[in-house]
Amino acid sequence: MIKKGIGRQIVLQYFIVVFVTLFMVEVIFSLAIRVYYYDTIYNHMSTHSTWASDFFQKFVRLNAERDPDYFTEMLRTFELDNTELMILNRKGEVEASSNAFQADKAIQTSDVSQAAAGSVGKWVGRQPSTGEMVMAVSTPLQVRGENRFIVRFVTSLEAVNSNLMKLSLLSAAVCLAVLALVTLFSIGLANSIVKPINNIRAVSAQMAKGKFESRIKGNYRYELGELAATLNYMAQEIVRSNQIKDDFISSISHELRTPLTGIKGWSETLTLGGFDPEETKLGMGIIAKETDRLIGLVEEMLDFSKLQQNEMKLVISRVNLKELLQETMLNVWAKAEQKGIQVKLEDRTVQNITVVGDGNRLKQVFLNVVDNAIKFSNENSWIHLVVSRTEPEKVLVEVVDTGIGISEEHLNKVKDRFFQVNHQGGGTGLGLAISQQLVELHHGEMDIHSELGVGTTVSVKLPLAEPEEEDLESTDTTGESAVSAGDGPDNKSGPDKEGEMR
Template identity: 40%
Template structure:
């Protein structure tokens, strides 16, 4: 019985079988008690009544005379066998008119000889017939002289009780069979959805992430099926994102490697004799190498976030210094692309408790994306404001914007937008993780064709009153 189905059927069936057997036993006992109790009570009543009558109205008769008097006064409708016995238990006369001389020493006779009413239910020593016998003492004056014994056969009673018990047993067997059928149905309702979940899980283990478990019933197992299907959908989505990411990263890695290899072969074949071509090649190799380093660093950061190993080196710092550095760092790029790059900072310090390098990484990534997607002649602005103990830095551009269907997913890991300029799909996800580690907020707003703005919110290390003293 390794399966749940077989165990459910067996245990449920055994419990019902025990209950039915118990009820059958109680039913048999009740029927037996009723039939035999009624027959015994009726026999005792008739025997006691007739014995009292004989002892009262035949007081002067000897035992043999009493026996004849009893036979003469027995009702013709009396179905019990009547016997008169002496004090030794010997039958003097019976209701059939025979003097058998049989010696009867059953418990009822022994009780009657001692002057008490006796009852016997059992088998006769001679015929082994099951009988019910009631014996009462006969008196002569104040002495006990004999026994008056009423006997009826108990075989018809046993037959009637057994017949009723058989009917009850048949009903019980039907109940047990019905219970087993119901337990099979109940086990099927429980086990089949679990088997569906198992089969779906096996298919997923084999790589079929489209497998789903059908929801048969609206119960706990149905809820489990919904949860499983949700998990399967998420795994399938993540698997697709992962595959897209691998494809994207492979492409991102192949492009700089191709450039490096091409220029390396060009420089080798040229023998480094042309200084201008050599410098151009070295510049390309240097830029593509930086690009490769950036991709590798993103992968390493992602791995740290996934394993929970990302640690922050917190210190008190003025965020204006980082933003000023970013403005200087991207100023040349802005000139090259003829982009209006603006920086608006308050005069008061923007003190935060954070990791300088990680925060710098966030704003480098945001500005790099802004320059990547902003066309020539566009605008990029970085503004910082502080209010109620919170610092908000907004990086806005007038670039191509984000497609509405992509906007809810741009901060998800491995997600690549529809733009051909999209990178590895990890940059914004890593930025969001870093800001959340600083107990801050990260919000992306965009309208396709009108640009994108990303708001980074961080807690100030000092209250707003201390950051912005009254002037």
């Protein structure tokens, strides 16, 4: 007995379809073979009755007046095996018969009445005297154009019906055999579907319990194969995400422990007292710096949490993109100076570029991108911020560096949350993930192209704001600004003739 489930449903549906089909075939076959046999018998007797009628016409013309026993000649000439030949008058009374036992009453079956009316009659029914199934065929016999007599052939159908029953039983046995084979086949088919499903279900149950190392084994085809591959891929991604999460916890623990250690050490040291003002100022500066670092880490995680829960609120306004990029360059100036990296802004547009968005969040995006470029660039190299118009309604900002680059293996994962190419580089691994989502909140796009050992280009495409009159005025002739090692805020000069910030 097949237990309840999809296997039973498959077998039951196959069984019903095949059973109904075979039943219809059996019924049609039985009716067709019965009609064929009955028509063959009828055609045989009808042909002989027509011959008898033609013979009677000739015989009457030649001998009727001189030989009143012409019925005897007809019975002898046209008698068939296993068939009774009768000559009736119009009233259905038997005038002559090949059977020694003649009916004592007139025959009133439909074939006789049809023959009396001038047509060939057929009747199938039970013989009143014997109760057996018979077929009767009657044809009128004419004398001088008048229907005077009827020739009637009667044959038993018992043998035919017996043969028909045997054929029906044989065909039914064949149908049952076919039904049994189809049922066995459907059980095998159901098992071929149910077993993989049960296997997939069992492995899925293990995954639900946290055993993500489990994998669905077997080369399944079609949808089942796709389902198995999807679940295996899901488990693989969960394992990878868990590993990334573990790495993140380890990394963030280190990131938090380092500034906390500095804060704790200097606070305990300063508590002892006895330091001159310079040393106290140095210690307080370190505490403030490490505190800012902690605040930055916490804010980064809070930003990511808000983005994941769709709770990030943007303060929308018109933002001058060039000014925002210049501010970004000033913010990273000190870090770039330490490595001797020159950061240059190259504006390829002929007018001020204005976008609609949250200036602080957009600045956060570019700060993160440029900061990464500095972190992974070699000393005494350069970073270009290129602003251009590639589409009528959009502006493209490219941050191009000549740093260490990213391998193809890691390139598709760098924007994943918690992912870090170099875990010793510090950070939470959330910067690019946050930047990606912030850009998308501004209806923009962010792409990363990189080649290991050559450099990386981060492209940020943003929609332009509706133009206003002040946006149409050009404010820079060369479109080029730079912050380079050795130059910085201490140099109080403003932009020179070439538009460079020194």
